[in-house]
Amino acid sequence: MSRWEPNARERLERAALALFAEHGYDATTVAEIADRAGLTKSTFFRHYADKREVLFGGQDMLVELFTQAIRSASPSATTAGCLAAALESVAVAFTPERHDVAEQRRVVIAANPELRERELLKRARLSSAMADALRARGTDETTARLAAEIGVLAFGTAYARWAASGNRQPFTEIADAVLRDLQARATALGAS
Amino acid sequence: MSRWEPNARERLERAALALFAEHGYDATTVAEIADRAGLTKSTFFRHYADKREVLFGGQDMLVELFTQAIRSASPSATTAGCLAAALESVAVAFTPERHDVAEQRRVVIAANPELRERELLKRARLSSAMADALRARGTDETTARLAAEIGVLAFGTAYARWAASGNRQPFTEIADAVLRDLQARATALGAS
DNA sequence: CAGGTGATGAGACATGGTGCCATCACCTAG
DNA sequence: CTAGGTGATGGCACCATGTCTCATCACCTG
Numbered sequence: 001m002s003r004w005e006p007n008a009r010e011r012l013e014r015a016a017l018a019l020f021a022e023h024g025y026d027a028t029t030v031a032e033i034a035d036r037a038g039l040t041k042s043t044f045f046r047h048y049a050d051k052r053e054v055l056f057g058g059q060d061m062l063v064e065l066f067t068q069a070i071r072s073a074s075p076s077a078t079t080a081g082c083l084a085a086a087l088e089s090v091a092v093a094f095t096p097e098r099h100d101v102a103e104q105r106r107v108v109i110a111a112n113p114e115l116r117e118r119e120l121l122k123r124a125r126l127s128s129a130m131a132d133a134l135r136a137r138g139t140d141e142t143t144a145r146l147a148a149e150i151g152v153l154a155f156g157t158a159y160a161r162w163a164a165s166g167n168r169q170p171f172t173e174i175a176d177a178v179l180r181d182l183q184a185r186a187t188a189l190g191a192s
Numbered sequence: 193m194s195r196w197e198p199n200a201r202e203r204l205e206r207a208a209l210a211l212f213a214e215h216g217y218d219a220t221t222v223a224e225i226a227d228r229a230g231l232t233k234s235t236f237f238r239h240y241a242d243k244r245e246v247l248f249g250g251q252d253m254l255v256e257l258f259t260q261a262i263r264s265a266s267p268s269a270t271t272a273g274c275l276a277a278a279l280e281s282v283a284v285a286f287t288p289e290r291h292d293v294a295e296q297r298r299v300v301i302a303a304n305p306e307l308r309e310r311e312l313l314k315r316a317r318l319s320s321a322m323a324d325a326l327r328a329r330g331t332d333e334t335t336a337r338l339a340a341e342i343g344v345l346a347f348g349t350a351y352a353r354w355a356a357s358g359n360r361q362p363f364t365e366i367a368d369a370v371l372r373d374l375q376a377r378a379t380a381l382g383a384s
Numbered sequence: 385c386a387g388g389t390g391a392t393g394a395g396a397c398a399t400g401g402t403g404c405c406a407t408c409a410c411c412t413a414g
Numbered sequence: 415c416t417a418g419g420t421g422a423t424g425g426c427a428c429c430a431t432g433t434c435t436c437a438t439c440a441c442c443t444g
Contacts, residue, residue, distance in 0.1 A: 008391085029430065040393055045432065079381055120312040143377045145349075149341055150381070157337075183382050185335045189271055189342070190379030200422085221399065232424055237401065386444090393438070400431075407424070414417085 009047050009057065011037040016054040021104050025112040052118040055105060058093065059122045063129045065090045066151075070133035079139055080183055083151045086130065087158065087175040094162055094171040102163040127152045150186065154179045201239050201249065203229040208246040213296050217304040244310040247297060250285065251314045255321045257282045258343075262325035271331055272375055275343045278322065279350065279367040286354055286363040294355045319344045342378065346371045 015036035019028040030051055034044045048054045069089035070082045077085070094102065109115040130148035135141065158175040161167060207228035211220040222243055226236045240246045261281035262274045269277070286294065301307040322340035327333065350367040353359060 030432090031430090041432090042394075043392055046391080049432090051431070117309060117313045120316050121309045124312050140377075142373050143381060145345065146342070146374055146377050147381055149345055150338070153337065153341055181334050182338055185332075185338050185382075186378045187382030189335060189339055190375050190377075190382060222401090223399090233401090234425075235423055238422080241401090243400070387442105388444100389440100389442080391438105391440085394436085396435090397433080398431105399433105400429105402428080402430105404427090405425090407422105409420105409422085411420080412418090414415100 008037070008039060008043065012039065012044060012047060013054055013057055017101070017104060017108065020055075020108045025108060025115060052115055055109065055115060056118060056122055059125070062090060062093065063126055065093070066126060067129050067133040070130065070137070073137070075137065079134065079143060079147045080179075082134065082137075083147060083154070084176070084179055086151060087155060087179060088172055090155070091170070091172045091175070094159070096168065099163070099168070102159075103165060106160070106163045123152050123156060126155070150182055154182055200229070200231060200235065204231065204236060204239060205246055205249055209293070209296060209300065212247075212300045217300060217307060244307055247301065247307060248310065248314055251317070254282060254285065255318055257285070258318060259321050259325040262322065262329070265329070267329065271326065271335060271339045272371075274326065274329075275339060275346070276368070276371055278343060279346060279371060280364055282347070283362070283364045283367070286351070288360065291355070291360070295357060298352070298355045315344050315348060318347070342374055346374055 012033060016028070016033045019033055019036060030044050031041050033054070034040050037044075044054075066086045066089070069086040073082045073085050109119055127145075127148040130151050131144040134144035134147055139147070154175065158171065158178045161174050161178075162169070162171045204225060208220070208225045211225055211228060222236050223233050225246070226232050229236075236246075258278045258281070261278040265274045265277050301311055319337075319340040322343050323336040326336035326339055331339070346367065350363065350370045353366050353370075354361070354363045
């Protein structure tokens with residue numbers, strides 16, 4: 001178990017989540033996280049730009065899934081159809097066996113303003129990437145931004161419901177229902 | 193010009209904006225800001241929770257204006273009508289004489305990821321407050337959240353256009369056009 | 385076995401941010 | 415006019431985050 005144990009990132013993420021859940025985010029120092037992972041502060045910051053990032057390792061994959069789904073959608077698909085496809089494509093990241101970790105992570109983030117702020121940044125990046133992907137297939141500027149915002153709102157709502165304690169409903173079903181609801185309300189709102 | 197010069201907050205905000213514009217946000221220390229304002233680091237942190245906050249002093253007023261406009265809207269007003277009223281009510285904060293400072297502030301924030309992140313937090317608070325105000329007048333949960341998101345998107349777009357160099361169009365006109373555009377797109381998006 | 389490569393360790397350093405206590409201006413009671 | 419109370423400030427110690435540089439070590443390759 002020397003210096004070259006593999007999976008440094010994974011070890012750091014596990015250690016961080018466990019310590020945050022036990023003592024809280026503020027009361028946990030980077031040195032403690034690194035210690036628990038058998039590493040040092042230096043190595044932590046070589047893997048993560050700051051302390052918050054250790055909880056957001058999977059975000060790049062999420063962005064990739066969203067944009068890939070939109071890029072590979074049929075040219076004749078509607079914008080709303082693209083949103084549905086994008087939401088469906090990320091379901092692979094929210095399998096039942098990841099449910100417990102997701103819930104733990106959700107609680108930790110919810111308890112700390114600094115982490116909620118970082119989550120907003122991640123959501124904004126997601127929205128921005130979706131808008132780019134929509135524009136790339138010819139959607140006009142305003143619709144692209146609006147649809148991306150609705151998509152992120154739907155994702156956030158669906159993720160929260162999926163991760164909430166006790167709810168074992170598949171992510172796809174939740175996301176589908178949320179998106180349909182939002183779409184209907186958008187119609188009513190625009191028509192008023 | 194001793195210890196008890198008044199308007200400490202205002203002096204700190206001016207000093208901070210000037211230094212950020214000249215040397216950049218990162219290259220400016222809190223001690224330098226305080227020095228320039230004739231104060232000390234201690235006093236800075238007594239007025240602002242952290243270094244970023246010094247650029248977001250007017251946010252509470254913005255929230256107040258938005259929610260007040262929605263609260264005082266006619267019970268028979270549509271949700272979209274509430275958004276329009278809210279956007280119109282904040283125009284008092286964006287008078288021509290504040291244009292230059294706003295533009296300077298916009299540039300500083302745009303140049304720094306940390307500050308952009310904080311701006312997202314402020315927008316989220318705005319959205320949350322608007323959704324609360326809408327719910328308070330009977331709007332259903334989903335519509336309230338969606339409308340608040342659209343309202344903030346409209347505000348952000350309008351503010352950016354208003355503050356952008358050279359544009360001297362009144363805020364009200366810009367906001368109105370942006371909101372109408374978004375409303376039309378929302379209809380089309382929902383109907384697809 | 386010599387050298388290159390890449391991840392890690394170690395420690396100095398600046399800054400952000402917190403906490404405590406002393407200081408000073410102003411106000412008010414007596 | 416003085417004594418004390420109040421509130422904003424200064425000064426300083428302190429810890430954690432985050433940056434930087436250099437040494438170290440494992441592994442691989444010629």
